[in-house]
Amino acid sequence: MNVRSIHVRLILWYTVLVIFTSVGFGAYTYQSLRQRLYDEMKETLTRRVEHVRDDVLTHITTYTPDALKREIQDVYSPEENDRFIRISNSDGSTLYVSGSPRDKNFDPSRIPLPKDYTAKVSERMEQLRSSEKLLLVGFITPLAGNNYVVEMGAPIDQIDSALRKLIITLLIGLPVIIIIAVAGGSLLIRRALHPVETIRATAEQITFSNLRQRLPVAATGDALEHLAKTLNQMLERLDLAYQQASRFSADASHELRTPLTIMRSELESIESTMHAGQLPLAIRERIGSVLEEAERLSGIVEGLFAIARLDAGEAKIGHEAFDLAALVRSTVEQMQLLAEEKRISILIDAPGPVFVAGDAARLKQVIVNLLDNAIKYTLAGGIITFSVFLEQAKAILRIKDNGIGIPSEELPHIFERFYRADKVRSRTTQGAGLGLSIVRAICQAHGGTAQVQSTEGTGTIVTIELPLADRNLQENFNAAA
Numbered sequence: 001m002n003v004r005s006i007h008v009r010l011i012l013w014y015t016v017l018v019i020f021t022s023v024g025f026g027a028y029t030y031q032s033l034r035q036r037l038y039d040e041m042k043e044t045l046t047r048r049v050e051h052v053r054d055d056v057l058t059h060i061t062t063y064t065p066d067a068l069k070r071e072i073q074d075v076y077s078p079e080e081n082d083r084f085i086r087i088s089n090s091d092g093s094t095l096y097v098s099g100s101p102r103d104k105n106f107d108p109s110r111i112p113l114p115k116d117y118t119a120k121v122s123e124r125m126e127q128l129r130s131s132e133k134l135l136l137v138g139f140i141t142p143l144a145g146n147n148y149v150v151e152m153g154a155p156i157d158q159i160d161s162a163l164r165k166l167i168i169t170l171l172i173g174l175p176v177i178i179i180i181a182v183a184g185g186s187l188l189i190r191r192a193l194h195p196v197e198t199i200r201a202t203a204e205q206i207t208f209s210n211l212r213q214r215l216p217v218a219a220t221g222d223a224l225e226h227l228a229k230t231l232n233q234m235l236e237r238l239d240l241a242y243q244q245a246s247r248f249s250a251d252a253s254h255e256l257r258t259p260l261t262i263m264r265s266e267l268e269s270i271e272s273t274m275h276a277g278q279l280p281l282a283i284r285e286r287i288g289s290v291l292e293e294a295e296r297l298s299g300i301v302e303g304l305f306a307i308a309r310l311d312a313g314e315a316k317i318g319h320e321a322f323d324l325a326a327l328v329r330s331t332v333e334q335m336q337l338l339a340e341e342k343r344i345s346i347l348i349d350a351p352g353p354v355f356v357a358g359d360a361a362r363l364k365q366v367i368v369n370l371l372d373n374a375i376k377y378t379l380a381g382g383i384i385t386f387s388v389f390l391e392q393a394k395a396i397l398r399i400k401d402n403g404i405g406i407p408s409e410e411l412p413h414i415f416e417r418f419y420r421a422d423k424v425r426s427r428t429t430q431g432a433g434l435g436l437s438i439v440r441a442i443c444q445a446h447g448g449t450a451q452v453q454s455t456e457g458t459g460t461i462v463t464i465e466l467p468l469a470d471r472n473l474q475e476n477f478n479a480a481a
Ligand SMILES: Nc1ncnc2c1ncn2[C@@H]1O[C@H](COP(=O)(O)OP(=O)(O)OP(=O)(O)O)[C@@H](O)[C@H]1O
Pocket: 369, 373, 374, 377, 378, 401, 403, 404, 405, 406, 414, 415, 419, 420, 421, 422, 424, 430, 431, 432, 433, 434, 435, 436, 437, 459, 460
């Protein structure tokens, strides 16, 4: 997973979290405010009802209907306060009911009597006209063999309108809060992940050819600084181990060169005296075969030595500017005989000169190794095409053949030392599996790359990418030419 997708994932999680918490907070605020307003209203109504019960109902028998009306009117003035008051009896008679409120919000005469006169407290909501509601609280009081109910009610439209306003505020406010939180969060996540991205990008570029490079360490004093330092220490150890291994390969192949050269020259001198007929034929043949093997071994040791020195950065790489297309032409000419033996034709597609800055001798080795492979792994009558061109400020050398190709499962390994595809190994074709390792080591030493595409049974394309000679070098070259 790359840093970008971590970023996207974190933001998604963060957005979900922000939305959930904001919506949850909004719902909680709404619900608790609603509950509180209702509770407060109920409490007020309950207190008043208790008041009426204690002050008026307990003396009900002493009041005439008019006196009762006056008493309640004087103390509570329900009409002015938009309140509803009723005293009723379980036999269905109403002793007192308040008049219409000032705003004519409800009609007291149309509010049904309570259904139950046996419960202690009655509390209900009566739906009035269209959307309005009246909250009613009533106390049932047994008195002189009768059950009386004192009810007090108040419209709840004020509560509803307060709650509606809250919803509107939340509907406008929450999206704004969510947008600000997500944008701010995204910015913070991006900033927090930036050093990770820098470390990743640098780490991606570190290969065995530039193990000396280190990851950037931002002095933030946090876990990332610690991580970068720890990774750098690990690179240090890897670099050391790799250097030791490369030096060992370089030293070992270097040490092997001298005895091998001596062996070869001894065998060659024996071979030259053989022609004088001093030795029997069977022994001559054996010596010839030993000499062949010694030459092969010598080739392998030379190859290993070259790779080890290039890998260890010990090999000196020239940086003169030269025309890659011309180098391809001359090398192909020298190797033409090999191709002709197999009736393979070689085409060169190089419309103009392509100047690269590099070591001509080593890049010639690249062309030789690639052409050697193309000829070796192409059947008689095949075609090999070289193309040399410029692409995106790089020099491209491409060699295409219509040979046996490489199975896709073997493709990732062919640049490894001594790796040869199974099919090739079982054949008699000569080779140690070092050619492409040398090609890659030389390309990397030039700051270039080597890539292979192949389809089994169809053919192979090897693409070499090299840095162009810089303008100065190119101009010098032009001036000299
Ligand atoms: N043009 C090609 N067509 C098909 N297979 C190829 C081609 N080039 C390389 N290969 C495969 O990749 C393997 C590695 O190539 P490499 O050049 O490193 O070794 P080699 O040719 O076997 O031996 P050496 O080059 O050391 O003589 C080869 O053995 C072969 O299987």
